[in-house]
Amino acid sequence: MATPVIRLKNRFFSFWRQDSFIKDIFSLIIITILIGGAISFGLAWVVDAYFGDTVTGLIGDVGQYDLILHVREDAADMAKKELEKIIAQNFPGAEYKQAPTVAGRANFLLALPDEYKNREVLENIDSYFSTLPGGNGHTFIIAPVVTVRGVQFGAKGMLIKRLQELPGVKFAFVSGSNVLAVLTEDADSKAITQKAQEILDDYRTIEVRFPMGYQIKDISATGERLVMAIQDRIQPKLVKDVTLSEETSDMQAFLDALVEMKRFLLGYASEVEIKLDPSAALRVGDRVVLQGASPQPLVVGDTLRPDNLVVDIISIQGDTAKGIITQGDISDIAHGQLEFSAESGQGPIVTKSYRLERGTDIGQLVGETIIHNDRFELMLAIDESIKLLEELEVMAAEADETSQHLLATLDAYEDTLDQIARVEETLRSVNQSLDGPLTQLGRLNIDELVSTLKNTGKSIDYLLATMGLVNPPSAGQLADVEQSYSEVQGRTGLDQVLKDINPVVQLLRKFRERINQFALQVDTFGSLAENSDLVHRLMQDIGGATTSALSAMEQVDVDALRQDLKDITARLKAIGNLDTELVRRQMQDVRSTLPDLTDEEIGRSVRLIDRYIGGEVIPGERLEILVDSGVRADEVKPVIAEMLGTEDFSVLEAPIGTLQPDVRGILFSVLREVRSTIAGLTAVVFTLIILWLDHALIVTALRKLIPSRKQVAKGWARIWQRCLPDLAALYSGAVGGTVLLGSYLLSGGAIPLLSPVHILIIGVLAGLGTAALSERISPVSEAEIYAGLSLGMRKTDILREIVIPEGRPGISNLLNRRKLRFQ
Amino acid sequence: MGTIHLEIKNLRKKYGDFEAVRGVNLEVARGEVVVIMGPSGCGKSTVIRCINRLVEPTEGEIWFDGLPVHDLSQKEMVSLRRRIGFVFQNFNLIHRLNVLQNVMLGLIYAGVDKDQALEQAEEALRKVGLLQAAGKRPSMLSGGQQQRVGIARALALQPELMLWDEPTASLDPILVREVLDVMEDLAQSSGTTMVIVTHEVPFALRVADRIVLMAEGQVVEEGAPDEIFRLPRSGVGHKYLEIITSQYHDVTEMRRRILPGHRTEGKIIV
Numbered sequence A: 001m002a003t004p005v006i007r008l009k010n011r012f013f014s015f016w017r018q019d020s021f022i023k024d025i026f027s028l029i030i031i032t033i034l035i036g037g038a039i040s041f042g043l044a045w046v047v048d049a050y051f052g053d054t055v056t057g058l059i060g061d062v063g064q065y066d067l068i069l070h071v072r073e074d075a076a077d078m079a080k081k082e083l084e085k086i087i088a089q090n091f092p093g094a095e096y097k098q099a100p101t102v103a104g105r106a107n108f109l110l111a112l113p114d115e116y117k118n119r120e121v122l123e124n125i126d127s128y129f130s131t132l133p134g135g136n137g138h139t140f141i142i143a144p145v146v147t148v149r150g151v152q153f154g155a156k157g158m159l160i161k162r163l164q165e166l167p168g169v170k171f172a173f174v175s176g177s178n179v180l181a182v183l184t185e186d187a188d189s190k191a192i193t194q195k196a197q198e199i200l201d202d203y204r205t206i207e208v209r210f211p212m213g214y215q216i217k218d219i220s221a222t223g224e225r226l227v228m229a230i231q232d233r234i235q236p237k238l239v240k241d242v243t244l245s246e247e248t249s250d251m252q253a254f255l256d257a258l259v260e261m262k263r264f265l266l267g268y269a270s271e272v273e274i275k276l277d278p279s280a281a282l283r284v285g286d287r288v289v290l291q292g293a294s295p296q297p298l299v300v301g302d303t304l305r306p307d308n309l310v311v312d313i314i315s316i317q318g319d320t321a322k323g324i325i326t327q328g329d330i331s332d333i334a335h336g337q338l339e340f341s342a343e344s345g346q347g348p349i350v351t352k353s354y355r356l357e358r359g360t361d362i363g364q365l366v367g368e369t370i371i372h373n374d375r376f377e378l379m380l381a382i383d384e385s386i387k388l389l390e391e392l393e394v395m396a397a398e399a400d401e402t403s404q405h406l407l408a409t410l411d412a413y414e415d416t417l418d419q420i421a422r423v424e425e426t427l428r429s430v431n432q433s434l435d436g437p438l439t440q441l442g443r444l445n446i447d448e449l450v451s452t453l454k455n456t457g458k459s460i461d462y463l464l465a466t467m468g469l470v471n472p473p474s475a476g477q478l479a480d481v482e483q484s485y486s487e488v489q490g491r492t493g494l495d496q497v498l499k500d501i502n503p504v505v506q507l508l509r510k511f512r513e514r515i516n517q518f519a520l521q522v523d524t525f526g527s528l529a530e531n532s533d534l535v536h537r538l539m540q541d542i543g544g545a546t547t548s549a550l551s552a553m554e555q556v557d558v559d560a561l562r563q564d565l566k567d568i569t570a571r572l573k574a575i576g577n578l579d580t581e582l583v584r585r586q587m588q589d590v591r592s593t594l595p596d597l598t599d600e601e602i603g604r605s606v607r608l609i610d611r612y613i614g615g616e617v618i619p620g621e622r623l624e625i626l627v628d629s630g631v632r633a634d635e636v637k638p639v640i641a642e643m644l645g646t647e648d649f650s651v652l653e654a655p656i657g658t659l660q661p662d663v664r665g666i667l668f669s670v671l672r673e674v675r676s677t678i679a680g681l682t683a684v685v686f687t688l689i690i691l692w693l694d695h696a697l698i699v700t701a702l703r704k705l706i707p708s709r710k711q712v713a714k715g716w717a718r719i720w721q722r723c724l725p726d727l728a729a730l731y732s733g734a735v736g737g738t739v740l741l742g743s744y745l746l747s748g749g750a751i752p753l754l755s756p757v758h759i760l761i762i763g764v765l766a767g768l769g770t771a772a773l774s775e776r777i778s779p780v781s782e783a784e785i786y787a788g789l790s791l792g793m794r795k796t797d798i799l800r801e802i803v804i805p806e807g808r809p810g811i812s813n814l815l816n817r818r819k820l821r822f823q
Numbered sequence B: 001m002g003t004i005h006l007e008i009k010n011l012r013k014k015y016g017d018f019e020a021v022r023g024v025n026l027e028v029a030r031g032e033v034v035v036i037m038g039p040s041g042c043g044k045s046t047v048i049r050c051i052n053r054l055v056e057p058t059e060g061e062i063w064f065d066g067l068p069v070h071d072l073s074q075k076e077m078v079s080l081r082r083r084i085g086f087v088f089q090n091f092n093l094i095h096r097l098n099v100l101q102n103v104m105l106g107l108i109y110a111g112v113d114k115d116q117a118l119e120q121a122e123e124a125l126r127k128v129g130l131l132q133a134a135g136k137r138p139s140m141l142s143g144g145q146q147q148r149v150g151i152a153r154a155l156a157l158q159p160e161l162m163l164w165d166e167p168t169a170s171l172d173p174i175l176v177r178e179v180l181d182v183m184e185d186l187a188q189s190s191g192t193t194m195v196i197v198t199h200e201v202p203f204a205l206r207v208a209d210r211i212v213l214m215a216e217g218q219v220v221e222e223g224a225p226d227e228i229f230r231l232p233r234s235g236v237g238h239k240y241l242e243i244i245t246s247q248y249h250d251v252t253e254m255r256r257r258i259l260p261g262h263r264t265e266g267k268i269i270v
């Protein structure tokens, strides 16, 4: 009933069953795996502990040092001296330590004092150590840190800005293609790492690759166009051309600087604007001639004179052409036929321009030309301002004085007003007493009137005297100053006060004269005492004058004026407090930084820059655009296709950078890897040793003990039979695989690139290899086996009592001890 | 003779494609001493090892004491082998064990209790005259002594059948005597059935009840010692006999004595 396969299987199992050696084998394998796992783990642990210490010894504790300076080994001593010098000079307080030399490189660990740990220093660290002999770069080990690797060149600034906004980030800086965010000591680096990842996730780069051989002629311009197209079509939050990599970026920076320079120069050049005649077919790049400093008017057909002005046309829009002067200077025109003077900066120049033909001939009239010069205008404005500033201080002092006088005047004014009011009152009582014949009372009243009038006269005199101190011409000048500064200060006032008071003063003068007259006549009153008519006339006279003076004076709101004056005084004080000297100096600085270039020089420089920029375009086969993460590559593709008119390109998305654990983290992860690798390798070695010590012997013995079959099987069984003779090899492979995989897994081993399946295969192969060589590794005395057999010993007993004790001292030997009958 | 103790029927053994034994038939009666002779490589060892299945026969039957040896399981073989003593050409002593332990080995694993085993082992050693060497390592002994230990080891189990595979062939000529003496003593006094492979002609003449001459995997001659040496019929057997008998210095006298009628002068060229 039993099929050959089952029969063979049964035979195999019965073989193992009757020989309980299989149990020995099982316990042997289990114990072997346990020991192998323990040894592998233990060795790896020891190595790990050793390396961990070594690493600490090598680069210090976390955060102890900030960077490693690499120096050629032979220059180490010199470098040390220089390093000390550099530290003393640039980083006083910094500490350094010489770390072990690795692969021909001496290493110096450097700890910078906190005040030097900032973006400026760290980004330029190479420049500080450029004099280090044999210097070979540096590695940052600053900690705690979050490092973003492979950051897109164009994204660095933005990334730094955003990282620095994170709480816990002290500052961020660029090192090569990395951006490092240095954290505060107590920062939650995990949280920050996650936040940094979120930032990275906000952006992506889109790379456009063209097939081999396809070259974009001006990559910069194309990138710019693409950015515009994307902006137009997709309207992302962010789109930026970052095509130019770091290598080309120096060139790009230079080009950018040139462009900036051009813009700067053009800003100071005279601006030439030509209202083109309809007949003038002028194009960009053409040149036109202006009369300039030449006394001779331009005549068609004449040749160009050196004192003419030549203008290069740089742009044409509608009927207006713009250009820059490439021969002569705007100031030359001042000496010419025009009323314009550059020094006076009086508005634009208007003149005629003619086409310049063949470089020297004056051609057709092209139109009316207007020349502006911001440079002159600015210079002038500054000069004026400086002059004004110089006067300002004096004026402010004067104005202050004036206002003080005015305040005194106002006081006198009020006194006078009081006096006049009293005059009026006295007059009233005099008039009453004068109704009858001149009585004694009447005389008394007149006496009082006279004395009151005398006092009033004194008040008016005082008022006028103070008025005289006000110095009206100076006040006028002050008004000018005030006017100039009204824009700054926002109000005027002094002149208003004066304006209000002046007419009243005129009236008061007249009143004073009347008082004088009156007093003169009253002095002679006694003789006129009986002449009541005269008295009446006098009274009426002075009464009218008093009333009109009083009513005029009352119209002036003295309190309001006083308030105004107080405000003005305060403002003048503020002006006086201005550090006018500083302002003046700064304005002079500004003036001196204005390029002292003629239009011709500017024009030529601009032309040179243009020519250079025009020639220096960077070709390439890829474009790179920085966008926000809302933009998808497949969205961009049609935009590019339309723009370039080809579909022959590919579009890739990439992150703008990837996070990397800090150097320490890497080291320790490397160590972890080393540790598990060592564990794994130890497991392999252990397995080989075990196979060699224990199992080669068992394999050899099994080969001799497994009975060969009497009959040759047929069919399928034959195939089995073919395999079975090397049951011992199968055993060896199984043991190799089991032991290796078991101890490998148990030890936590992990050899890079090898999965447990690989490990199993290696184990099996090692086992099979051992089986192949077993006879040579562990010969077994066949004679003794036969002796055992002949004595009626079971195979198990033969293995235990004869084979294994005579084998090598392995685990099986150890375990077998307790099974021995003959110790 | 008495009852058949051992019967070999049409025994064949192939080593790969090479057939070392080609249909050997042999009957051994209880208590009979059979000597197998024949040139080297003719298959003597193979035959004798097939008897206790140290070598697995390819074909044929082996009956021992009515048991189909060829058909027994490994387990049954274990107990069967305890009944069959085997003496190896190269002694096959266990180097790790001393003389006494070697002799006790079979007994202990046969389940004999320790005291009994010790007694039996000492008895066996006494028989071969080596009791005094009981504590020695085999490597300390001479070849003859080692073989006597090998004999004692086989004897200790008190076997019903003793198989000897050229027990003296590895010995210096000077040591052969002591072994042969022990063997002769056993053969003549124990009454044990024996199958002996040897080239020792005088020994065979003295001890053998029957001599089986083998050549090229087959039995070519079989008979009483006198017959065998007197009338060699097989070509190979003849040559072999010439050689083994020529080893002795008094060859002519010996021939005259054991092989009457066979007159050969001078040396035989091999």
Ligand SMILES: Nc1ncnc2c1ncn2[C@@H]1O[C@H](COP(=O)(O)OP(=O)(O)O)[C@@H](O)[C@H]1O
Pocket (backbone or CB within 6 Å): B015, B018, B020, B038, B039, B040, B041, B042, B043, B044, B045, B046, B047
């Ligand atoms: N294990 C073996 N494998 C292959 N051939 C063998 C083996 N044992 C013996 N032989 C061969 O079988 C033949 C008989 O050998 P054997 O029985 O030892 O001869 P004898 O004992 O008569 O010298 C010889 O040719 C020998 O080479």
Ligand SMILES: [Mg+2]
Pocket (backbone or CB within 6 Å): B041, B044, B045, B046, B165, B166
């Ligand atoms: Mg032999």
